[in-house]
Amino acid sequence: MSRPRIVIVGAGFAGYRAARTLARQTRGRAHITLLNPTDYFLYLPLLPQVAAGVLEPRRVTVSLSDTLPHVRLVLGEADRIDLDGRTLHYTGPEGDGGTLAYDRLVLAAGSVNKLLPVPGVAEHAHGFRGLPEALYLRDHVTRQVELAAAADDPKSCAARCTFVVVGAGYTGTEVAAHGQMFTDAQVRKHPLRQGMRPRWILLDVASRVLPEMDARLSETADRVLRQRGVDVRTGTSVKEATRDGVVLSDGEFVETRTLVWCVGVRPDPLVESLGLPMEKGRLLVDPHLQVPGRPELFACGDVAAVPDLENPGSYTPMTAQHAWRHGKVAAENVAASLGLGGASTPYRHRDLGFVVDLGGAKAAANPLGVPLSGIPAGAVTRGYHLAAMPGNRVRVAADWLLDAVLPRQAVQLGLVRSWSVPLDTASPEVARVPGGPGRRREADARSGPGAAIQADTYDGGTGTGPGKGRAGNEPAKGQPGSGVTQVQPGSGAAERRSETELAKGRPSGERARTWPADKPAKGPLGDPRSRSGAGGEPAEGRAGGEWAEGRPGGERAEGQPGGERAEGQPGGEPARDQPGGEPAKNQPGGEPARSQPGGERAEEQPGREPARNQPGGEPAKNQPGGEPAKNQPGGEPAKNQPVPAPQPPDDQPPPGPGIAPGPVKRSDPPDDSAKGDS
Numbered sequence: 001m002s003r004p005r006i007v008i009v010g011a012g013f014a015g016y017r018a019a020r021t022l023a024r025q026t027r028g029r030a031h032i033t034l035l036n037p038t039d040y041f042l043y044l045p046l047l048p049q050v051a052a053g054v055l056e057p058r059r060v061t062v063s064l065s066d067t068l069p070h071v072r073l074v075l076g077e078a079d080r081i082d083l084d085g086r087t088l089h090y091t092g093p094e095g096d097g098g099t100l101a102y103d104r105l106v107l108a109a110g111s112v113n114k115l116l117p118v119p120g121v122a123e124h125a126h127g128f129r130g131l132p133e134a135l136y137l138r139d140h141v142t143r144q145v146e147l148a149a150a151a152d153d154p155k156s157c158a159a160r161c162t163f164v165v166v167g168a169g170y171t172g173t174e175v176a177a178h179g180q181m182f183t184d185a186q187v188r189k190h191p192l193r194q195g196m197r198p199r200w201i202l203l204d205v206a207s208r209v210l211p212e213m214d215a216r217l218s219e220t221a222d223r224v225l226r227q228r229g230v231d232v233r234t235g236t237s238v239k240e241a242t243r244d245g246v247v248l249s250d251g252e253f254v255e256t257r258t259l260v261w262c263v264g265v266r267p268d269p270l271v272e273s274l275g276l277p278m279e280k281g282r283l284l285v286d287p288h289l290q291v292p293g294r295p296e297l298f299a300c301g302d303v304a305a306v307p308d309l310e311n312p313g314s315y316t317p318m319t320a321q322h323a324w325r326h327g328k329v330a331a332e333n334v335a336a337s338l339g340l341g342g343a344s345t346p347y348r349h350r351d352l353g354f355v356v357d358l359g360g361a362k363a364a365a366n367p368l369g370v371p372l373s374g375i376p377a378g379a380v381t382r383g384y385h386l387a388a389m390p391g392n393r394v395r396v397a398a399d400w401l402l403d404a405v406l407p408r409q410a411v412q413l414g415l416v417r418s419w420s421v422p423l424d425t426a427s428p429e430v431a432r433v434p435g436g437p438g439r440r441r442e443a444d445a446r447s448g449p450g451a452a453i454q455a456d457t458y459d460g461g462t463g464t465g466p467g468k469g470r471a472g473n474e475p476a477k478g479q480p481g482s483g484v485t486q487v488q489p490g491s492g493a494a495e496r497r498s499e500t501e502l503a504k505g506r507p508s509g510e511r512a513r514t515w516p517a518d519k520p521a522k523g524p525l526g527d528p529r530s531r532s533g534a535g536g537e538p539a540e541g542r543a544g545g546e547w548a549e550g551r552p553g554g555e556r557a558e559g560q561p562g563g564e565r566a567e568g569q570p571g572g573e574p575a576r577d578q579p580g581g582e583p584a585k586n587q588p589g590g591e592p593a594r595s596q597p598g599g600e601r602a603e604e605q606p607g608r609e610p611a612r613n614q615p616g617g618e619p620a621k622n623q624p625g626g627e628p629a630k631n632q633p634g635g636e637p638a639k640n641q642p643v644p645a646p647q648p649p650d651d652q653p654p655p656g657p658g659i660a661p662g663p664v665k666r667s668d669p670p671d672d673s674a675k676g677d678s
Contacts, residue, residue: 014301015108017327172262
């Protein structure tokens with residue numbers, strides 16, 4: 001008898017615990033597959049310490065392969081689930097698709113950043129749900145302090161040293177607390193203008209910080225934050241975000257280059273596509289974490305609305321503590337449904353209390369309901385984290401010890417750019433990369449302070465971007481994070497062009513089509529002119545722009561300096577008419593072109609039918625006794641010209657392939673203004 005197949009989607013707190021428990025319960029009697037975008041489990045509660053430079057990034061990650069030896073790991077993101085066919089379709093990290101068949105499916109996809117309809121937030125704010133976002137925030141804050149220290153303008157200095165955190169929950173409170181300590185330490189090395197110091201503002205619409213926790217914890221955290229210099233504003237939120245600052249709900253405009261969005265989370269959009277009963281975006285399950293009517297489907301963690309048996313009529317909150325326990329119960333019930341374990345049990349819980357790390361020796365905790373603050377709370381908080389982590393305990397403890405006796409290294413590594421961590425993403429654990437597979441449209445962004453992104457929001461219709469509710473991840477051409485692109489350098493995904501397309505740009509060829517709407521390029525050569533006179537359009541495939549229809553000057557074609565990068569540029573697939581690619585016909589170094597000196601003997605070459613436009617041919621039109629020639633001053637190109645082409649003036653470049661010979665003088669200087677643009 002074949003072993004049953006169990007597929008787990010997601011390796012967060014719920015998914016990781018489910019996989020580990022199932023491996024122990026089944027003892028090799030079932031195939032267990034774990035689908036996750038990354039090869040590690042991320043311990044989220046310590047992420048603020050990564051952003052503040054207390055812990056190195058790998059300290060908060062636990063290798064899935066090392067700690068789950070009897071579980072098959074598949075890297076990818078779930079795209080679609082066929083409930084009737086019991087198959088799951090996913091996309092791998094390199095864009096390749098795959099299908100997993102299952103007998104039992106455990107959905108533990110977790111959550112993503114929660115967006116609100118606030119203008120400008122999706123473009124100017126960054127979330128805090130994954131390791132890439134924490135690394136970006138650390139670099140960004142470090143850069144702002146360094147730029148502020150070197151700024152001559154007091155207004156610019158103050159804006160760069162103002163950091164706004166929206167959301168005074170668990171994450172936002174810790175980010176503000178650690179951030180204030182981090183920037184204060186930097187300022188001691190890079191003093192600001194006299195009388196200035198970093199300013200952190202913590203906003204929340206609630207009446208107090210940590211509104212979901214015990215009031216005594218809230219009071220302790222509020223007191224520590226204010227003593228440290230954090231500007232705590234309750235009953236206040238952001239009305240609008242711009243590149244220069246934020247407009248608060250009370251009408252005040254705060255100049256800042258940093259907006260951290262910690263207003264909460266929402267379930268992963270994957271569960272919305274199933275068409276099953278939902279509760280505020282979460283999949284409804286019974287107390288056994290099983291979907292009613294679907295005995296093969298289980299859900300746990302943030303994507304599941306689990307009935308709270310301790311508080312009838314409510315559901316368990318979306319916290320790491322509940323997700324960790326969900327995973328264990330779900331695994332036991334999956335094994336029981338397959339006859340590989342004991343009886344199925346409902347989910348019940350008893351709160352052990354909460355801990356909030358406020359940096360240094362300060363913390364707020366209530367273990368088993370006993371409120372603590374100061375050094376005792378700090379010791380309990382760090383002890384709890386060490387006990388809860390499934391790995392790296394020694395390394396984390398060593399980093400804490402080193403941070404207590406050595407100064408932190410405030411350097412920006414530049415590993416994560418602003419456009420790599422958009423706020424409106426369904427995968428905050430994965431940084432966007434140029435040419436990455438299956439990425440939704442994201443416009444290019446500045447990498448510096450106040451960087452903005454233009455992205456299609458794909459969040460089940462709750463976003464604020466222009467493409468909200470979009471079901472696909474259509475890549476934008478030439479933008480970071482796009483998929484197959486014609487213009488992105490380094491993507492390695494350029495399409496191969498046909499011979500017909502490569503022929504464009506030869507004399508009398510079709511004009512270049514890369515420039516948007518066939519508008520003239522900027523610069524002295526950009527004026528559109530007659531195709532038969534000087535200043536025609538440059539065509540594709542020439543260094544500096546092949547002059548369309550034999551004339552210098554005009555609109556730049558794709559693949560030229562100053563224009564849009566074409567296929568076959570550095571980093572992409574070499575184009576057939578570019579250096580390093582397949583030699584193009586009619587190009588220097590390529591296959592000898594017809595009608596060109598030294599080319600293949602064609603019908604235009606001596607030895608065969610006399611060539612048109614070549615010496616020895618039939619008398620040309622528009623020559624003595626002929627019809628006016630095209631491409632000659634005042635006429636149509638000559639056919640079978642009886643005399644060699646006239647030599648150009650001294651200041652005229654010699655005719656090359658694709659440039660009609662003739663005494664045409666360039667009236668405009670070359671355009672060097674856009675060289676090197678990408």
